[in-house]
Amino acid sequence: MAFDLSKFVALRPFAFHFSDRANIPRLRKLPCIQPAVELLRMAGEEKLVSQRRAKAIPMIVDGETVVITDQSALIFENVALASNWIEEDLITHLNEHVFFWPGGSNAPVKAGIRFHKHYEEEQPAIIRVPTADLLACNHSQKPLFCPFNSGAPRKQAGNAVRRGPDLFLPAPEFPRTAGRVVELVFRGAVRLPDTTELRLQHDIWTKLSAI
Numbered sequence: 001m002a003f004d005l006s007k008f009v010a011l012r013p014f015a016f017h018f019s020d021r022a023n024i025p026r027l028r029k030l031p032c033i034q035p036a037v038e039l040l041r042m043a044g045e046e047k048l049v050s051q052r053r054a055k056a057i058p059m060i061v062d063g064e065t066v067v068i069t070d071q072s073a074l075i076f077e078n079v080a081l082a083s084n085w086i087e088e089d090l091i092t093h094l095n096e097h098v099f100f101w102p103g104g105s106n107a108p109v110k111a112g113i114r115f116h117k118h119y120e121e122e123q124p125a126i127i128r129v130p131t132a133d134l135l136a137c138n139h140s141q142k143p144l145f146c147p148f149n150s151g152a153p154r155k156q157a158g159n160a161v162r163r164g165p166d167l168f169l170p171a172p173e174f175p176r177t178a179g180r181v182v183e184l185v186f187r188g189a190v191r192l193p194d195t196t197e198l199r200l201q202h203d204i205w206t207k208l209s210a211i
Protein backbone atom coordinates (compact mmCIF):
# COMPACT_ATOMS: atom_id res chain seq x y z
CA MET A 1 0.00 0.00 0.00
CA ALA A 2 2.14 2.87 -1.28
CA PHE A 3 1.66 6.42 -0.03
CA ASP A 4 2.50 9.91 -1.23
CA LEU A 5 5.27 11.79 0.60
CA SER A 6 3.11 14.90 0.89
CA LYS A 7 0.58 12.90 2.90
CA PHE A 8 3.32 11.65 5.20
CA VAL A 9 4.63 15.19 5.77
CA ALA A 10 1.14 16.45 6.57
CA LEU A 11 0.52 13.57 8.98
CA ARG A 12 3.97 13.66 10.64
CA PRO A 13 5.21 17.26 10.36
CA PHE A 14 8.25 16.68 12.59
CA ALA A 15 11.01 14.08 12.82
CA PHE A 16 12.95 13.30 16.01
CA HIS A 17 16.41 11.89 16.57
CA PHE A 18 18.02 11.00 19.91
CA SER A 19 21.74 11.40 20.42
CA ASP A 20 24.26 11.31 23.23
CA ARG A 21 25.02 14.82 24.54
CA ALA A 22 28.70 14.30 23.78
CA ASN A 23 27.80 14.42 20.08
CA ILE A 24 26.28 17.92 20.15
CA PRO A 25 29.46 19.87 19.23
CA ARG A 26 30.02 17.71 16.15
CA LEU A 27 26.37 17.83 15.11
CA ARG A 28 26.41 21.63 15.37
CA LYS A 29 29.70 21.97 13.48
CA LEU A 30 28.88 19.76 10.49
CA PRO A 31 25.77 20.02 10.70
CA CYS A 32 24.72 16.50 9.80
CA ILE A 33 24.11 13.11 11.37
CA GLN A 34 26.50 10.41 10.23
CA PRO A 35 25.59 6.72 10.31
CA ALA A 36 27.45 4.45 12.72
CA VAL A 37 29.34 2.74 9.90
CA GLU A 38 30.87 6.03 8.81
CA LEU A 39 31.90 7.04 12.34
CA LEU A 40 33.37 3.63 13.10
CA ARG A 41 35.50 3.69 9.97
CA MET A 42 36.67 7.24 10.63
CA ALA A 43 37.68 6.17 14.14
CA GLY A 44 39.67 3.24 12.76
CA GLU A 45 37.20 0.74 14.22
CA GLU A 46 35.94 -0.84 11.01
CA LYS A 47 36.05 -4.28 12.66
CA LEU A 48 33.07 -3.17 14.78
CA VAL A 49 30.84 -2.39 11.80
CA SER A 50 29.34 -5.90 11.80
CA GLN A 51 29.50 -6.50 15.57
CA ARG A 52 26.47 -5.95 17.81
CA ARG A 53 27.08 -3.24 20.40
CA ALA A 54 26.06 -4.45 23.86
CA LYS A 55 26.68 -0.95 25.21
CA ALA A 56 27.30 2.54 23.88
CA ILE A 57 30.78 3.08 22.45
CA PRO A 58 32.76 6.31 22.89
CA MET A 59 35.47 6.92 20.31
CA ILE A 60 37.60 9.68 18.86
CA VAL A 61 36.63 11.04 15.44
CA ASP A 62 38.51 14.02 14.02
CA GLY A 63 40.00 14.67 17.44
CA GLU A 64 36.69 14.84 19.31
CA THR A 65 34.67 12.36 21.34
CA VAL A 66 31.68 10.75 19.65
CA VAL A 67 29.36 8.25 21.32
CA ILE A 68 27.55 5.60 19.26
CA THR A 69 24.48 4.16 20.93
CA ASP A 70 24.16 0.53 21.95
CA GLN A 71 22.25 -2.23 20.14
CA SER A 72 21.20 -4.10 23.27
CA ALA A 73 17.62 -4.42 21.99
CA LEU A 74 18.78 -6.36 18.92
CA ILE A 75 17.93 -9.88 20.12
CA PHE A 76 18.69 -12.41 17.40
CA GLU A 77 16.53 -15.18 18.85
CA ASN A 78 13.61 -12.93 17.87
CA VAL A 79 14.83 -12.67 14.27
CA ALA A 80 14.25 -14.86 11.21
CA LEU A 81 16.93 -13.71 8.79
CA ALA A 82 16.41 -13.66 5.03
CA SER A 83 17.81 -16.75 3.33
CA ASN A 84 20.92 -14.99 2.06
CA TRP A 85 21.65 -13.09 5.29
CA ILE A 86 23.68 -13.78 8.42
CA GLU A 87 23.62 -11.81 11.68
CA GLU A 88 26.53 -9.62 10.58
CA ASP A 89 24.58 -8.55 7.50
CA LEU A 90 21.71 -7.20 9.60
CA ILE A 91 24.05 -5.38 11.98
CA THR A 92 25.94 -3.77 9.08
CA HIS A 93 22.68 -2.82 7.36
CA LEU A 94 21.42 -1.05 10.47
CA ASN A 95 24.75 0.71 10.91
CA GLU A 96 24.59 2.09 7.36
CA HIS A 97 21.45 4.09 8.11
CA VAL A 98 20.38 7.16 10.08
CA PHE A 99 17.05 6.93 11.89
CA PHE A 100 14.31 9.40 12.78
CA TRP A 101 11.07 8.91 14.67
CA PRO A 102 8.24 10.74 12.87
CA GLY A 103 5.71 12.64 14.95
CA GLY A 104 3.91 15.86 15.77
CA SER A 105 5.34 19.04 17.24
CA ASN A 106 5.49 17.74 20.81
CA ALA A 107 6.51 14.10 20.54
CA PRO A 108 7.30 11.25 18.15
CA VAL A 109 5.14 8.18 17.54
CA LYS A 110 4.68 5.75 20.45
CA ALA A 111 7.72 3.64 19.56
CA GLY A 112 9.87 6.77 19.74
CA ILE A 113 8.42 7.67 23.13
CA ARG A 114 9.22 4.16 24.40
CA PHE A 115 12.75 4.49 23.02
CA HIS A 116 13.23 7.77 24.86
CA LYS A 117 11.94 6.34 28.14
CA HIS A 118 14.38 3.44 27.81
CA TYR A 119 17.30 5.89 27.66
CA GLU A 120 15.79 8.64 29.82
CA GLU A 121 18.28 8.16 32.66
CA GLU A 122 21.10 8.91 30.23
CA GLN A 123 19.44 12.26 29.38
CA PRO A 124 19.97 12.12 25.61
CA ALA A 125 19.78 15.22 23.47
CA ILE A 126 16.55 15.31 21.46
CA ILE A 127 16.76 16.68 17.94
CA ARG A 128 13.58 17.94 16.26
CA VAL A 129 13.42 18.76 12.55
CA PRO A 130 10.45 19.82 10.41
CA THR A 131 9.92 16.81 8.16
CA ALA A 132 9.48 18.90 5.02
CA ASP A 133 12.77 20.72 5.68
CA LEU A 134 14.59 17.46 6.37
CA LEU A 135 13.42 15.96 3.09
CA ALA A 136 14.21 19.14 1.14
CA CYS A 137 17.69 19.41 2.65
CA ASN A 138 18.38 15.80 1.63
CA HIS A 139 16.60 15.84 -1.72
CA SER A 140 19.34 13.78 -3.36
CA GLN A 141 18.68 10.93 -0.93
CA LYS A 142 15.68 8.65 -1.12
CA PRO A 143 13.77 8.62 2.20
CA LEU A 144 13.03 5.11 3.42
CA PHE A 145 10.40 3.86 5.83
CA CYS A 146 9.91 1.06 8.33
CA PRO A 147 6.66 0.02 10.09
CA PHE A 148 8.40 -0.99 13.34
CA ASN A 149 11.46 -0.36 15.50
CA SER A 150 14.00 -2.06 13.24
CA GLY A 151 16.65 -2.41 15.94
CA ALA A 152 14.41 -3.98 18.57
CA PRO A 153 12.79 -7.09 17.04
CA ARG A 154 10.10 -8.80 19.09
CA LYS A 155 8.39 -12.08 18.34
CA GLN A 156 4.88 -11.91 16.93
CA ALA A 157 2.47 -14.59 18.10
CA GLY A 158 5.49 -16.54 19.29
CA ASN A 159 7.22 -16.40 15.92
CA ALA A 160 10.51 -14.73 15.07
CA VAL A 161 10.15 -11.69 12.79
CA ARG A 162 11.77 -11.51 9.36
CA ARG A 163 14.69 -9.21 8.71
CA GLY A 164 16.30 -8.84 5.30
CA PRO A 165 17.40 -6.37 2.62
CA ASP A 166 13.81 -5.09 2.25
CA LEU A 167 13.79 -3.85 5.86
CA PHE A 168 13.59 -0.21 4.72
CA LEU A 169 11.48 0.71 1.71
CA PRO A 170 10.69 3.91 -0.24
CA ALA A 171 7.15 5.29 -0.07
CA PRO A 172 6.03 3.79 -3.44
CA GLU A 173 6.93 0.30 -2.17
CA PHE A 174 5.84 0.65 1.47
CA PRO A 175 3.28 -2.08 2.25
CA ARG A 176 1.18 0.02 4.65
CA THR A 177 -0.33 3.49 4.97
CA ALA A 178 1.62 6.61 5.93
CA GLY A 179 0.09 6.41 9.40
CA ARG A 180 1.81 3.07 10.01
CA VAL A 181 5.32 4.44 9.50
CA VAL A 182 7.40 4.06 12.68
CA GLU A 183 10.84 5.00 11.34
CA LEU A 184 11.96 7.51 8.73
CA VAL A 185 15.35 6.30 7.52
CA PHE A 186 18.18 7.48 5.27
CA ARG A 187 21.10 5.45 4.02
CA GLY A 188 24.22 7.49 4.64
CA ALA A 189 24.85 10.86 6.29
CA VAL A 190 21.88 13.22 6.71
CA ARG A 191 22.19 17.00 6.44
CA LEU A 192 20.38 19.00 9.09
CA PRO A 193 18.49 22.13 7.94
CA ASP A 194 18.72 25.52 9.65
CA THR A 195 15.36 24.85 11.31
CA THR A 196 16.78 21.96 13.36
CA GLU A 197 16.13 22.35 17.08
CA LEU A 198 17.59 20.68 20.14
CA ARG A 199 16.03 19.95 23.52
CA LEU A 200 18.28 19.51 26.53
CA GLN A 201 15.76 20.55 29.17
CA HIS A 202 12.08 19.80 29.54
CA ASP A 203 9.99 21.59 26.91
CA ILE A 204 12.79 24.05 26.00
CA TRP A 205 13.70 23.93 22.31
CA THR A 206 16.72 25.82 21.00
CA LYS A 207 18.06 26.15 17.48
CA LEU A 208 20.96 23.73 17.03
CA SER A 209 22.99 26.54 15.47
CA ALA A 210 22.58 28.59 18.67
CA ILE A 211 23.85 25.92 21.06
